[in-house]
Amino acid sequence: MGRNLLYKNDECPSLAKQSAESEHNPDRRGATKGSTVTGFHQDEDGHWVAELSCGHTQHLRHQPPWQSRAWVLDPALRQEKIGLPFDCGWCAQGSVSDNLDD
Template sequence: MHKNVELTSVTKASPDCERASDEGRPTSRITGFHQDEDGHWVVELSCGHSQHLRHQPPWQARPWVLDPAQRAQRIGQAFACGWCAQEADSATLGR
């Protein structure tokens, strides 16, 4: 089984990551973007987590991430946090 490893600086729990009523998945808000050491774009979320958003066609088509204006337009938008979803799914396994 593959274990996800994440830096401790981005794994803090936050009340900003709540279950969305329509899908039942945790949702955060986009608070910003930065580039990693390899120049890939990373989205910063209100829950404290982060996620890479790469534009690598044909596997990942996100041309908007390369445009500063389009990135800025997405600040404040809802974003399904995969890290929070994993924690929520793990929390329900013991029931």
């Protein structure tokens, strides 16, 4: 006969602790408060990337109409952004495995 469909199968999946190198924030850098732009560089595709004081980076593309950041194309306007506060998305997310024990 077939399997009893009313029988509850309690499976306990194993949850392996992820290694620190797979986390967004492996060295547990500080939170978003106080993060500022420290500089800019271009990636291999020519897109501008902001370097942040927390150690993370953030692409700042000008691709209208989806992303309108014309200032990033002007060296003088980019220079004006250095030292300004920047909310880092990676720091805001925290560690991916914060819910797992060390």
